[in-house]
Amino acid sequence: MKKIIVRSGMSPLDTFSADEIIKRNTIGNNVGNLIYAYSIFRNITTENVELVSDYYKKNPNDADMINETYDAYILPLANGIRKSFIPSLKKYTALIEKLTIPVYVIGLGMSFSYEPNIREKRPYDDDVKKFVKAVLEKSSLLGLRGQITSDYLSHLGFKEGRDHQVIGCPSMYTFGNNIKIRDLKLSDSSSISVNMTPGADQNVLEFLNGLSYKFNNLNFIPQDMDEFLLTYAGAPLLGKSINSKLTNYPNSLDSLVYKQGKVKYFLNAPTWIEHMKNVDLSIGTRLHGNVAPTLAGTPSITIPIDARMRELSEYHNFPRVSSEDINGDTRLEELIEKVDFRSVEKSHQKNYDNFISFLSKNGIDHLYDKNADGVKQPLEIKLESIQLKQPIGPITTCSAGEMRERLEKGYEIMLSKTEKIDASYKKIIKAKDNSISKLKNNIEKKNEDIKKLKTKTKSMENSRSWKLTKPLRSFSSNK
Structure with a gap:
């Protein structure tokens, strides 16, 4: 049996408790990371192929062990091109350079401002170059999350179509080309799912936070580690959270959604997606906060706040609105009128075919093209014998x-x-x-x-003085 190692904080087959996940940080600071890892595990696990998590270990000294144990290494890197991740990127580069097995990058993206200057010189440009070159020694081309990342790598000297290809996020292909969005009939009793990012504009946060006062059947789904700690233990356990000073953000147990127990923090991808099947509408500034409902067939509205979200929402044609479309008087019904909830369906088949072509160019065996309604893949059969952890709510509801x-x-x-x-x-x-x-x-x-x-200088000066005075003394004596 072939064994493939995958960059991820945990396998979908792991059933870590909430405190274990926090201790080990198996979500990589954001539970959204579990969504695209689930797609990789689900569709590349076969009867003859086993996938194993690397648990975010990246020690170049492990190269010999990895070469002997595994047949390939898959790196779903998300927004790996960012300043804070460069130290990790360097370690992966050093590790990859020592590997003799294939290395596949599936879904590399960047973290730039909404309108980035691609030609701007960045301090980590050379580090990104070294990483890409190392990967290209072990595979045909890299899969990128969007066109902005592609333009950036092209600026660094790599050729689109030869060295890299835009594939979007692998999470969108979790169930193959099967995405069918349900109709929405909004009412006061509709089930609403809200997701938010601390870095969003204040007008956006005010609007999203305000929805909890208008819809009784609403849940807030946080994703960051700070929010995990708040939900689990009641407060950030060390100091203030990164969003503690924000207004119009659920950042304490005093926030309405926490008071009313309307917070769900998911510990795995399958239960997250399953929950979304019973939601009428998802809206917010989190990419995977809206990927999960999309996979479940639930209408969603995405509000992109940076280039990372922008390139993905544009590539997958998510129903979306701009931050500029939202102000103090905006009503949810107005935003619903502005979007086509089925826009994501219209682009999905083309994107899916492009993704399959990327896998073929790299010679990656998979089950993506064998997905059909009602068909269970090997990973799902294994999951049936496992009791997955359910999402946790605020500590005050326990x-x-x-x-x-x-x-x-x-x-x-x-x-x-x-x-x-x-x-x-x-x-x-x-x-x-x-x-x-x-x-x-x-x-x-x-x-x-x-x-x-x-x-030395003083000695030289004394010597020079002696040489100058000696002839004078001689002259004087002769006289």
């Missing part, structure tokens, strides 16, 4: 026993994170002390050099 357990485990998580932070600080302080010590040594050495130079 029984006294569960609340006590969450607080105790939350405290353990806080201690473990504190120890890691202390270790990191000690490492930083030690490095700074070493730098200061080296600087002191250099200063002392330079001071010694200056003293020697002064001594």
Whole structure:
């Protein structure tokens, strides 16, 4: 049997508890990462192929073990081209350079502003070049999430169609070309799912947050780790969250959706998608917050806030509105009138065929083209024997026993994170002390050099003075 290692924080077959996920950060700080990993696992797992998660480990020293154990390495990298990810990208580059097995990048994207200047020089350009070159030594071409990323790599010297190809997000092909969006009949009792990003414009956040006051049957689905901690333990366990100062954002237990228990934090992709089948409308600024309902056939409205979301929503033709379309007087009914909920269906077959061609060019065996209504893939059969974890709600909605357990485990998580932070600080302080010590040594050495130079200069001046005075004395004596 072939074994393929996949970059992911966890396998769909893993059933980690909420506290384990937090401790190990198996969601990579955003639970949306589980959606596209699920697509890869579901459609490349066969009776003869087993997929294994790398749990985000990226040690170049593991190259020999990986070469001996696995037949290929798949990297679904999402928005891997961003400043904060460059250290990880460098490690993957060093690892890939040592591998002798095929390496496939499926879904690489960037994190730029909404209207980026592609030709702008970025400090990590060379790092991205090295990574792409390393991958191209192990596969035919890279699959990119959108045209902006493609234009960026072309600017760096790589050729579109030869070195890279736009494929969108693999999550959109989880069930092959089977996307069918249901009709929407909005009413006061409609089930609404809202997703939000702290970085969205204030007018957008105000509008989305305001929906919780207008629709009783509404749920907020957070995705970030900060929000996970808030939902699980009641507060960010170390300091304030990144969105603690935002207004019009559900960032505390005092927020209406938390007070009313209308928050669901999902721990795996299948239960997330299944939940969305019973939702009438999804709206928000999260890409995978709207991919999940799309896979479930639920109408959605996406509000792109940056180039990352823009290129994906444009490629997959998501029903979308601009941030500029929203103000203090905007009503949900007005936005519904502006979109075509079936626009995503119209582009999907073409995008799907393009994705299949990308897999073929790389020689990747898959089941994407064998998806049909009612057909269960090998991974789904395995999942039937596993009890997947259900989404968690706010700690304030728990029984006294569960609340006590969450607080105790939350405290353990806080201690473990504190120890890691202390270790990191000690490492930083030690490095700074070493730098200061080296600087002191250099200063002392330079001071010694200056003293020697002064001594030498004084000696030369004395010698020169002696040579000048000696003839005068001789002249005087002769006289």
